[in-house]
Amino acid sequence: MNKRKKVLIVGGVAGGASAAARLRRLDEHAEIIMFEKGSYISFANCGLPYYIGGAIEERARLLVQTPKGMEERFNIDVRTKSEVIAVDSSKRTVQVDSAERGLYEESYDELILSPGARPLVPDLPGKENPLIYTVRNIPDIDRIKEQLTSHNNQSSIVIGGGFIGVEMAENLKEAGLNVTLIEGNDQLLTPFDPELAATMAQEMEQHGVNLIFSQRVQGFRTLDQGIGVELSDGTILSADLVVLAIGVTPDTSFLQDSGVALGSRGHILVNEKMESSTPHIYAVGDAIEVKDYIHGTQATIPLAGPANKQGRIVADQIAGLPTTYKGTQGTSIIKVFGITGASTGSNEKTLKRMQKDYRSVIVHPASHASYYPGSSAVTLKLLFTPDGKILGAQAVGYEGVDKRIDDIAVAIHFGGNVRDLTELELSYAPPYSSAKDPVNMVGYAAENIIEGRVDSFTYDQLAERNPTKSVLLDVRSDLEYRNGNIPGSLSIPVDELRQRLDELDTSKEIWVYCQVGLRGYTATQILRQHGYRVKNLSGGYKTYRQVQFKPATVLSGGVDGDHGSNNNNGTNGNEMNKAQETQERIPMDDETKQGSSVNSLDELRIDNELNVCGLSCPGPLIEVKQKMDQLADGQTLRVKASDPGFYEDVKAWATMSGSDVLKLERDKGGVIEAVLAKNNSPVTSHSQQFDKASTMVVFSGELDKAIASFIIANGAAASGRKVTMFFTFWGLNIIRKHEMLQAPAKTGMARMFDKMLPSNSLKLGLSKMNMFGAGSKMIRGLMKKNNVASLEQLMESAIAQGVEIVACQMSMDLMGIQHEELMDQAVIGGVGYYLGQADQANHNLFI
Numbered sequence: 001m002n003k004r005k006k007v008l009i010v011g012g013v014a015g016g017a018s019a020a021a022r023l024r025r026l027d028e029h030a031e032i033i034m035f036e037k038g039s040y041i042s043f044a045n046c047g048l049p050y051y052i053g054g055a056i057e058e059r060a061r062l063l064v065q066t067p068k069g070m071e072e073r074f075n076i077d078v079r080t081k082s083e084v085i086a087v088d089s090s091k092r093t094v095q096v097d098s099a100e101r102g103l104y105e106e107s108y109d110e111l112i113l114s115p116g117a118r119p120l121v122p123d124l125p126g127k128e129n130p131l132i133y134t135v136r137n138i139p140d141i142d143r144i145k146e147q148l149t150s151h152n153n154q155s156s157i158v159i160g161g162g163f164i165g166v167e168m169a170e171n172l173k174e175a176g177l178n179v180t181l182i183e184g185n186d187q188l189l190t191p192f193d194p195e196l197a198a199t200m201a202q203e204m205e206q207h208g209v210n211l212i213f214s215q216r217v218q219g220f221r222t223l224d225q226g227i228g229v230e231l232s233d234g235t236i237l238s239a240d241l242v243v244l245a246i247g248v249t250p251d252t253s254f255l256q257d258s259g260v261a262l263g264s265r266g267h268i269l270v271n272e273k274m275e276s277s278t279p280h281i282y283a284v285g286d287a288i289e290v291k292d293y294i295h296g297t298q299a300t301i302p303l304a305g306p307a308n309k310q311g312r313i314v315a316d317q318i319a320g321l322p323t324t325y326k327g328t329q330g331t332s333i334i335k336v337f338g339i340t341g342a343s344t345g346s347n348e349k350t351l352k353r354m355q356k357d358y359r360s361v362i363v364h365p366a367s368h369a370s371y372y373p374g375s376s377a378v379t380l381k382l383l384f385t386p387d388g389k390i391l392g393a394q395a396v397g398y399e400g401v402d403k404r405i406d407d408i409a410v411a412i413h414f415g416g417n418v419r420d421l422t423e424l425e426l427s428y429a430p431p432y433s434s435a436k437d438p439v440n441m442v443g444y445a446a447e448n449i450i451e452g453r454v455d456s457f458t459y460d461q462l463a464e465r466n467p468t469k470s471v472l473l474d475v476r477s478d479l480e481y482r483n484g485n486i487p488g489s490l491s492i493p494v495d496e497l498r499q500r501l502d503e504l505d506t507s508k509e510i511w512v513y514c515q516v517g518l519r520g521y522t523a524t525q526i527l528r529q530h531g532y533r534v535k536n537l538s539g540g541y542k543t544y545r546q547v548q549f550k551p552a553t554v555l556s557g558g559v560d561g562d563h564g565s566n567n568n569n570g571t572n573g574n575e576m577n578k579a580q581e582t583q584e585r586i587p588m589d590d591e592t593k594q595g596s597s598v599n600s601l602d603e604l605r606i607d608n609e610l611n612v613c614g615l616s617c618p619g620p621l622i623e624v625k626q627k628m629d630q631l632a633d634g635q636t637l638r639v640k641a642s643d644p645g646f647y648e649d650v651k652a653w654a655t656m657s658g659s660d661v662l663k664l665e666r667d668k669g670g671v672i673e674a675v676l677a678k679n680n681s682p683v684t685s686h687s688q689q690f691d692k693a694s695t696m697v698v699f700s701g702e703l704d705k706a707i708a709s710f711i712i713a714n715g716a717a718a719s720g721r722k723v724t725m726f727f728t729f730w731g732l733n734i735i736r737k738h739e740m741l742q743a744p745a746k747t748g749m750a751r752m753f754d755k756m757l758p759s760n761s762l763k764l765g766l767s768k769m770n771m772f773g774a775g776s777k778m779i780r781g782l783m784k785k786n787n788v789a790s791l792e793q794l795m796e797s798a799i800a801q802g803v804e805i806v807a808c809q810m811s812m813d814l815m816g817i818q819h820e821e822l823m824d825q826a827v828i829g830g831v832g833y834y835l836g837q838a839d840q841a842n843h844n845l846f847i
Contacts, residue, residue, distance in 0.1 A: 007318060008094060008108040009034040010084045012041030014304045015285030016114030017065060018311035024074040026319035032076045033106065035096060037083035040138045041067055046304055048141045049164070052148070053171025062138065087111070087258035089278045110280050110318050113255075113268060114311065117248035117286035117302055126220030131227040132242045135164055144243070148175055153240040156180075157229050159217055161188040163334055165245035166200070169209050170337055172243070180210040180237060180553070182217060182229070184246075191332065192341060192394055193348045195362070195459065195539070196379060198549040199396045199644070200336045206647065206666060207337045211551035248302060250287040263289045267300050272324040274314045282317065284310035293327030294345055294391060294412065295354065301328045331409045333402055338668045339644075342405035345392030345412050346383060358383055358391055360458060361445045362539030364516035365438040367400035370614045372430035376642040376670050377516075377616060379543070380404060382442045388417040388450045393442075398644065398670030400438070407439045418446035445517070445538075454524050455535035457511060459544045462486065467828035468819035470509040475523040476541070479625060480515060480618045482839070483652050486544060487804065488827045494519045497526055506531060513537035513544070515617045542617070542645055604662060604675055607635040613642040613671060620646045621653055624676070628659065631678045636662065639674045650674050656840070693722040693841035700847055701730030703764035703779065703791065709847045710794035716843070717801035724837040725798075726829070728808035731847075732815065733758045735795075735805055735823050762792070799825050804837075 007023060007030055009016045020034055034041060042065035050056045067078040081099035088094070093105045119134035121127055133144050147153065154177060158169045161183030169181045181188075181204070187197040188204070188211075205211055212231075221228035226240045250266045261269045261277035268283040270276055270290070276283050286302035288310070306328045316323035333342040351358045360383050366375040378397035384390050393408040395401045411420055421443025428435055436444075448454045465472065467488060474481050475494040485491070492500050494514065504510060510532050514520040520536040527534040537544065610627050612620040620641045627637055639650070647666060654661045654676060663675035694716040698709050709725065717723045727735050736758075758764050766779065780790060789797065799805065806829045807822055819828060838844050 004029050004031060005109045005318070006031045006107065007033070007110045007112065008106060009112045009114060010094070011114035011116055011285070012036045013043065013045060013114070013116060013285075014307035015116075015311040016112065017042040017070075018308045019112050019114065019284060019315045020070070020076050020311075021074055022312045022315035023318060024076060026315060026321070028075075030318075032074075034070070034076055034078050035082045035084050035094075036078070036080050038137055038139065039080050041065065041070060041078055041080065043138055045137065048135055048138075049167040049171045051141055052144055052168070053174035055171070055174070059142075062141075084115075085254050087255060087260065087281070089259045089281060092280065108280070111282070112311075112314055112318075113260075113276070113281065113283040113287065114285045114307075115251040115254070115287050118251045119244060120247045120249050121244060122217075122246070124217065124219045126222065126227075129220050129222060129227055129242075131240070132220065132244055134244050135168060144241070147241055148177075151240065154178060155226070155239040156241050156243065157182065157227075157237060157239040158243045158245060159229070160245035160247065161185070161190075161213075162245060162247065163189070163332070165243070166204070166334060166336060168243050168245055169204065170207075170335070173207060173209055177240075178210075179208075180212060180239070182212045182215055182231070182237075184214070184216045186214045189334070189341065190349070191330070191343055191347060192396075193381065195543050195547040196341065196381060196394050196396045198546050199379060200334075200339060200341050201551065202546075202549050203336050203339045205552060210553045212553050213551055248286065250300075252287050263298070263300075265300070272326070273317050274310055274325055275317070282314045284314055290325070291327035293329045295356075296327070297354075299328060299330070301330045303328070303330070303332060305331070329409060329412055331405065333405070338666065338670050339396060339398055340401040341394070341396045342401050343392070343394040344405050344409040345390070347392055347394065348383065351383065351391065356391070357386055359386060359446070359449055359456075360384075360538065361442060361449060361456065362517065362543050363438065363442045363445050364539065364542055364616075365441050366434060366614075366616060367397060367438075368432050369430035369434050370616060373613055374431075374642060374669075374671075375399075375614045377644055378404065378438050379539075379546075380438050380442045381539075382408070382418070382421075382446050384418050384446055384450070386450065388419060388446065390416050390418060390421070398642075400433070404438050407437075418443050418450065422447055445521075448521070454521055456538045457535050458538050459547055462511075462544070465511060466819070470511055471504060472511045473504070473513070473523070474541075475512055475514050475519050477618055477622070479621060480541075483621065483649060483656055484541070484545065486513065486541065488806075488829050489513070494523045494526075497523055501527075501530055504532065508533075510534040511537070514540050516540040516542050545645075545648070604638075605636055606638045606675065607631065608637045610637055610639045612646075613640055615641070616643050617645050617649065619643075621649055624650065624653065625657075628657070628676065628678055633678055635678050637676045637678075639672075639676065641672045641674070642670060644670065644672075646672050646674075650676070693724075693837070694843040694845075695724045695726065695838045695841045696845045696847065697726045697728060698731035698734065698847050699728055701733040701758060701764060703766050705847050706731075706734045706764060707779075707791050707794065709845075710791065710798055712845065713798045713803050714794060714801065717798060717803050721843070722802075722804075722840075723798070724804040724806060724841075726806045726808065726837075727826075728811045729815070732807055732811055732817055732822070733764065734791075735807065735826050736817070736821050737823055764791075795823075 009020055012034060016034060020032055023030060023032060044062045044064055047056055047062055051062060067080055070076050070078050083097045084094045085097050086095040093107050095105055097103055119136055134140055156172045156177045156179050158165050158181045161181060166188060169179050173179045187194050188201045189197045201211055216232040218230045218232055223238055226238050227242055229237045229242060252262060252266050252268060259278050260281055263269055267289040268276055268287055270283050270288050274282045274284055285307040289298045289300055292299040310325055313323045313325050329344050331344040362381045364377045364379050367378050368375045376398040378395055378400055380395045383392040390412050393405060395405050421439050424439060426437040449456055472486060472489040474485050474489040474491045477493050481491040510527055512520045512523045512534055517538060517540040520540060524534045524536045610623060612623045620643055624639055651661060658679055660677040660679050662677055666672045696709060713723050713725055805826045807826045809828050
C-alpha cells in the first residue's frame with residue numbers, strides 16, 4: 001500500500017484553492033493542509049472593484065468557497081489566520097504563525113506555494129495616512145466600502161492607471177464620487193499600445209473621470225478634511241480618500257533563507273512542471289516567473305486564468321500525471337464603462353524592446369452586420385512577423401471584442417499564421433457578426449502586407465515623411481476632409497482619383513490615408529497600377545486622430561500653503577469634477593448656451609429625429625448634413641449613432657458648420673445621442689463661437705515685418721490659439737536655415753535668386769531705413785538693449801508653443817528654394833492647405 005502523502009498549500013484564492021480541489025479529486029487519501037494568513041481562502045479578487053461600484057450588490061457573492069465548505073466537500077484541513085513565515089527545505093517543514101495555535105512547525109512531503117502578490121506602497125511622506133487604501137483582498141474592500149457608506153465622501157483620487165486603477169476609478173465613479181486618476185506614464189493601461197489605450201482613456205474622460213498623465217506622486221498630506229496628494233510639479237490635489245494601485249510585488253519575503261531560487265524582483269523560479277529549484281516544492285500564481293509562450297523568455301504575468309491552470313498542473317504532477325505548463329500569452333480583458341479592451345500576446349513596446357522584426361495592421365470593422373441594428377466599430381490591431389506568424393493582438397470596442405481576441409489567442413496557441421485567420425470559419429448571423437468576421441478581415445489586411453500587395457505606414461511614421469519626396473493624399477470625401485485632416489495633406493476623394501491622376505507627381509511617393517484604411521487600400525491599388533509608388537496608412541485617420549487624445553485636466557503647478565487643494569481651474573476638486581460633467585453634456589461655453597433657443601436640457605424641443613446606428617464613418621455625418629440642410633434656422637435635430645467616432649466627429653462638424661450642440665451623451669451600450677440646433681445667425685455663427693485659431697500669410701521678407709509677424713504669432717499661441725503661419729515668396733527667406741552642411745546645387749534662375757535673396761533671417765533688411773544693412777543692425781541692437789527677444793528667439797518661442805510653420809510649395813518651386821534649406825520644423829503645403837486652416841479661424845493676417 002502506498003504511503004499517504006502529506007501536502008501543504010501556502011495561500012488560497014486562484015492557484016492554491018484550485019490545486020487543493022484538483023488534488024483531492026485525484027487522490028482521496030492524501031492529507032492536504034491549506035494555510036491562509038487571512039480569513040478567506042477562495043474569493044473573487046477580480047470582482048472586488050465591482051462590489052464598490054454596486055454591480056455586485058451582495059458581498060457574499062465574492063466568496064467562491066468558504067473554509068467550512070472546503071472541509072466538508074474536499075476533506076481539506078483549512079487553517080485561516082495562519083501565516084507561513086519560514087520554510088526549511090532540508091527538514092521539509094514550514095513555520096506557521098497562527099492566531100489560534102501560536103507559533104509551530106508543520107512537516108510536508110510536498111509543498112505548494114501560492115502566496116500571491118501584494119500591492120506596492122512606495123516609501124513616500126505621509127504613506128501611513130488612514131485615508132490611503134489598497135485593493136488586494138476582502139478586508140481591503142470592506143474598509144473602502146465602510147469609508148464610502150459611513151462618511152459624507154464626495155471625491156476620490158486613484159493613483160495608477162493599470163487594470164486595478166482603471167477598474168477602481170470606474171467603480172468609484174459609479175458609486176457617486178468625483179474621481180481623479182493619476183498615472184505616471186503618458187497613457188493608461190500600458191499593456192495596450194497608445195492608440196488603443198487612448199480610446200479607453202477618452203471613454204473614462206467622457207464619463208467624468210479626470211485624468212492626469214505624466215505626473216508622479218511625491219507624498220501625502222493630512223488635511224483638516226480629507227487627504228492631500230502632492231504631485232511632481234508641486235500641485236496638491238485634495239480628496240476624501242485615495243486608492244493606491246501602482247502595481248504589485250511578489251509576497252515571497254518568507255522564502256529568503258529557504259533555498260528556493262528567486263528572480264531579480266523576488267518571483268519564484270519554476271520549470272514547466274511548476275517545480276521550484278528545491279525538490280518537493282512547487283509554486284503557482286502571481287508570485288512566480290513563467291515562460292512567455294511566444295518568445296520563450298521569462299515573464300511575470302499576474303492573471304487569474306494562468307494561476308488556476310498552474311494549480312491544476314501542480315496537482316497533476318503530485319498525483320503522478322505528466323501535465324506541464326507551456327507558458328503564458330498574457331491574454332487579458334478589461335471593462336471601461338461601456339467599452340471593452342482586450343489583448344493577447346506581445347504589444348509593440350515588448351517587440352521593440354526585444355528588437356524583433358515585426359509588422360502591424362489596424363482595422364475598424366463593425367461588430368456585427370452593419371445593416372442589423374446596434375452594430376458598432378471594433379478597433380482590432382494585429383502584430384506579426386514578416387512571414388506572417390502571429391505575435392499579438394489588441395482590440396477595443398463596445399461589442400464583440402472578447403470573442404475576437406479569444407479567436408486570435410487560440411490561433412497563437414497553435415502557432416498560427418495570419419493566413420490561418422483568413423481561413424477561420426466563424427459563426428455568422430447578422431446580429432452576431434458579418435460574413436467576413438473582423439478576425440478574417442484583419443487576417444486579409446495582414447496577408448496583403450506580407451504578400452506585397454500593399455505597402456503600409458503607421459501614424460507614428462508620419463513624422464519621418466519627407467514632403468519634398470512624397471505627397472500625403474487624403475482620399476476621403478470633401479465633407480470628411482473639411483471636418484478634420486492630417487496637416488499638409490492633399491484632398492482627392494477616391495471616387496475622383498482616376499480622373500485626377502494628373503494632379504499627382506509620379507516622381508514622388510504617395511502616402512494615402514482614408515478614415516479607417518479600406519478606401520485607402522482601394523486607392524493604393526488604383527495608383528500602383530498606374531505606375532505610382534504608394535503606401536496606405538494603417539488604421540486610417542481614425543487611428544491618427546485617436547492617438548492625438550490628451551486629457552482635459554491641466555495642472556497649474558501651484559501649491560496652497562494652507563494645505564488646501566490647488567487644481568487646474570482654481571476650484572476645489574468637487575467643483576472641478578462637476579464642471580467637467582456639465583461640459584460633457586453640453587460641450588459649449590456659457591455665452592453660447594445663452595445664445596441658444598433652449599434653456600434646459602430637460603425641456604429640449606426636438607423638431608426632427610435621425611437614427612444612423614449601424615452606419616460607419618462617413619455615413620453618420622453625411623446623413624446629419626443632409627438632414628440639417630433641410631431644417632430652418634433654430635430647428636433642432638436629435639441624432640442617434642453607434643459609430644464611436646461620431647462623438648468627436650459631430651462636435652467637429654458643428655464647429656465647421658456653425659451649428660449648436662445642445663446635448664451630447666453616450667449610453668452604456670455605446671449609442672451616442674446628440675441634439676443639434678441649426679444656427680444661421682451671424683451673431684452666433686461659426687466665426688463668432690469659435691475664435692481659437694489664427695492664420696497668417698507672411699509675404700514680406702523684411703526684418704521689421706518678420707519680427708511683427710512672430711510677435712503676433714507668439715501672443716496668439718500664448719492665448720491658447722492654434723496658429724498657422726504660411727510663408728510665401730520673399731517670406732520664405734525668414735525660415736531658411738542659418739547653416740547647412742552642404743548647400744544644394746542650383747542652376748539657372750534658381751542660382752540667380754540664390755545670389756539676390758537673403759540667405760537666412762540674420763541677413764534680412766528693413767522695409768525703411770535699411771542703409772545698406774546698418775538699419776537692421778541698429779534695430780537688433782535696440783531690441784537687445786531693451787530686453788526684447790530677437791527674431792530668432794521669437795521664432796524658437798513660436799515653435800515651442802506649437803505654431804505651425806508652412807512653406808508655400810509653389811513659391812519654393814518658382815524661386816528654386818529646396819526643402820532642406822528651410823528650418824526642420826517647416827512643412828510644405830499649398831494654398832489649399834492654407835485655405836483649409838483659414839476656414840477654421842476668424843483671425844487672418846497678410847504681412
